[in-house]
Amino acid sequence: MSSAVNGNRALQELEQQVQTLLHRDRRNLTMVRLREKGIFVGLIGCGLFSLLITVAIVFVLASETVTFFQFPEVTLSNFFLSTDWTPLLGDTKSFGIWALISGTFLVTAIAMLFALPLGLVTAVYLSEYAPRRVRNTLKPVLEILAGIPTVVYGFFALMTITPFLQWCYSGFNVYNTMSAGIAVGILCFPTVCSLAEDALQAVPTRLRDGAFGLGGTRFDATVRVIIPAALSGIISAFLLAIARAIGETMIVALAAGSRAQVTLNPGEEAQTMTGYMVQIAGGDVSNFGIEYYSMYAVAFTLFAITLSLTIVGNHIRRKYRETYD
Amino acid sequence: MSNAVNPAPKATSPPLRAKPTPKLPSHVSEMKTEENNTGVACNAIEMQDLCSWYGNFQALKSISLNVQKNKVTAFIGPSGCGKSTLLRWVNRMNDTIHTARATGSLHMGTLDVLANTTDVVDLRRNVGIVFQKPNPFPKSIFENVAFGPRLHMKLRRSELIDIVEWSLRKAAVWDEVKDRLHAPALGLSGGQQQRLCIARTIAVGPEILLMDEPCSALDPGSTLAIEELMNELRKQYTIVIVTHNMQQASRCSDETAFFFEGELVEMNKTQSIFTNPNNKRTEDYISGRFG
Numbered sequence: 001m002s003s004a005v006n007g008n009r010a011l012q013e014l015e016q017q018v019q020t021l022l023h024r025d026r027r028n029l030t031m032v033r034l035r036e037k038g039i040f041v042g043l044i045g046c047g048l049f050s051l052l053i054t055v056a057i058v059f060v061l062a063s064e065t066v067t068f069f070q071f072p073e074v075t076l077s078n079f080f081l082s083t084d085w086t087p088l089l090g091d092t093k094s095f096g097i098w099a100l101i102s103g104t105f106l107v108t109a110i111a112m113l114f115a116l117p118l119g120l121v122t123a124v125y126l127s128e129y130a131p132r133r134v135r136n137t138l139k140p141v142l143e144i145l146a147g148i149p150t151v152v153y154g155f156f157a158l159m160t161i162t163p164f165l166q167w168c169y170s171g172f173n174v175y176n177t178m179s180a181g182i183a184v185g186i187l188c189f190p191t192v193c194s195l196a197e198d199a200l201q202a203v204p205t206r207l208r209d210g211a212f213g214l215g216g217t218r219f220d221a222t223v224r225v226i227i228p229a230a231l232s233g234i235i236s237a238f239l240l241a242i243a244r245a246i247g248e249t250m251i252v253a254l255a256a257g258s259r260a261q262v263t264l265n266p267g268e269e270a271q272t273m274t275g276y277m278v279q280i281a282g283g284d285v286s287n288f289g290i291e292y293y294s295m296y297a298v299a300f301t302l303f304a305i306t307l308s309l310t311i312v313g314n315h316i317r318r319k320y321r322e323t324y325d
Numbered sequence: 326m327s328n329a330v331n332p333a334p335k336a337t338s339p340p341l342r343a344k345p346t347p348k349l350p351s352h353v354s355e356m357k358t359e360e361n362n363t364g365v366a367c368n369a370i371e372m373q374d375l376c377s378w379y380g381n382f383q384a385l386k387s388i389s390l391n392v393q394k395n396k397v398t399a400f401i402g403p404s405g406c407g408k409s410t411l412l413r414w415v416n417r418m419n420d421t422i423h424t425a426r427a428t429g430s431l432h433m434g435t436l437d438v439l440a441n442t443t444d445v446v447d448l449r450r451n452v453g454i455v456f457q458k459p460n461p462f463p464k465s466i467f468e469n470v471a472f473g474p475r476l477h478m479k480l481r482r483s484e485l486i487d488i489v490e491w492s493l494r495k496a497a498v499w500d501e502v503k504d505r506l507h508a509p510a511l512g513l514s515g516g517q518q519q520r521l522c523i524a525r526t527i528a529v530g531p532e533i534l535l536m537d538e539p540c541s542a543l544d545p546g547s548t549l550a551i552e553e554l555m556n557e558l559r560k561q562y563t564i565v566i567v568t569h570n571m572q573q574a575s576r577c578s579d580e581t582a583f584f585f586e587g588e589l590v591e592m593n594k595t596q597s598i599f600t601n602p603n604n605k606r607t608e609d610y611i612s613g614r615f616g
Binding site: 210214 | 446448
């Protein structure tokens with residue numbers, strides 16, 4: 001109705017109307033400034049809150065770790081140099097962290113052996129080769145895969161992957177790092193794929209056109225231009241996946257076993273750092289004993305590893321980053 | 326020794342490398358390419374009834390025109406008139422747009438460019454393209470120019486260096502970059518980047534250069550440099566340039582085609598188009614009355 005009225009109105013009348021509107025009182029600038037200040041303080045508060053939580057976690061980890069090292073049974077040299085992790089053996093307790101680190105790294109290495117190549121190749125397919133319809137179907141499927149709770153992967157590893165491995169080769173233990181590693185790999189695969197695909201998609205079309213225009217095939221363009229141009233994003237995707245694999249808990253707690261030992265045999269069981277923490281936190285031992293505090297020392301070690309991974313990652317990303325205006 | 330290395334590319338791409346004798350249009354008496362500069366036409370590209378669609382939108386309506394060998398042909402017209410679309414059919418760059426399709430004929434000599442069987446890799450090697458926005462790869466200057474030759478043939482390092490230097494000299498950018506060949510190409514100025522892209526294009530040995538508004542992202546000084554370069558390159562290449570800049574078309578082209586809403590309105594010698602256009606719409610456009 002109002003539009004009909006406006007449509008019939010003479011331009012002069014409209015002009016007058018708008019001129020009066022434009023001379024209305026403006027909003028109160030004091031209030032505006034106050035509001036801006038309020039929003040600013042609120043945002044700083046949110047930022048500080050996340051910082052505070054991080055600091056609190058690190059502080060708790062560090063202080064409990066210090067407590068752990070004050071036990072007479074624990075020495076730094078034992079912790080960092082020994083390969084025996086036997087915190088639950090009454091008289092011959094030994095806290096050699098390498099036993100747990102090796103378990104973690106074996107599982108992570110197996111997982112990345114699957115997830116990184118598969119994730120990158122799938123990302124290249126989705127980004128550069130797949131028809132739009134295929135991509136629009138596959139991406140949501142990948143996201144569903146990423147949304148499955150990890151405990152389900154753990155059961156899948158124990159109940160499906162392990163029997164399959166044993167059917168292939170009878171030397172596999174019921175608990176083994178191969179099975180856990182494959183499951184962690186499947187878990188990380190959507191992460192790698194999705195992030196790498198984003199990185200490839202972010203490469204400007206004009207670079208693709210440049211490669212095609214010089215007589216490059218799709219493969220030439222992908223391998224020689226697009227992947228190098230997206231390298232920083234791809235490396236970020238890889239590092240995020242590695243960090244996730246290192247920190248993954250439920251799968252390894254269920255499928256990798258609970259015997260801490262240094263081994264490179266993927267058919268044997270091995271305990272990871274996270275697996276040990278689940279075991280202790282799950283209540284196998286009494287609170288506030290040496291075993292309890294050992295959990296914090298392991299957690300701190302894990303934190304140090306993932307932190308250094310993040311720092312290295314940021315450094316690499318900065319080094320390979322290309323900026324396009 | 327070099328003979329042992331070189332034959333491979335020749336063997337892999339016989340259809341275009343063999344340079345089929347161009348079909349001469351009926352109104353031209355038999356002429357050889359060398360006599361081209363006497364003003365008699367010899368066609369590098371022939372189009373007949375070329376229509377093109379993006380989905381349901383018809384971008385080109387029955388275009389018939391010929392592009393003469395070793396001349397600079399300018400496509401002018403207001404935005405959205407189809408001139409870039411037409412240019413991008415010549416080396417099938419439109420293949421990358423999945424809704425784009427074309428009917429009609431587009432021939433280069435005996436090669437049917439639009440045929441499904443045409444090898445686009447070989448086609449694009451013979452028909453280079455320079456884009457509106459300089460698009461060097463995020464690699465070094467040297468690697469940018471070496472990219473194309475490396476794709477198409479096996480070369481020893483020294484041969485590659487020769488090609489890179491030759492291309493950069495041809496593109497009039499050698500003097501500015503010769504001391505920093507291994508510096509990132511993205512560190513060059515816009516005009517230098519565009520000349521690098523031209524060097525990169527001619528490094529694979531094309532016969533035709535397509536330029537899609539090559540100066541629209543550049544400052545006047547760089548534009549002048551590119552125009553002088555085109556003037557040099559016309560001796561060796563057939564150049565088709567799409568431009569919004571009518572001064573540019575009048576300065577550096579031999580032939581001009583004016584497009585409007587997907588149709589070819591008029592095509593003639595550049596001088597005739599700009600001094601004595603046949604069509605009213607052409608006259609309005611070049612005199613700045615619209616577009």
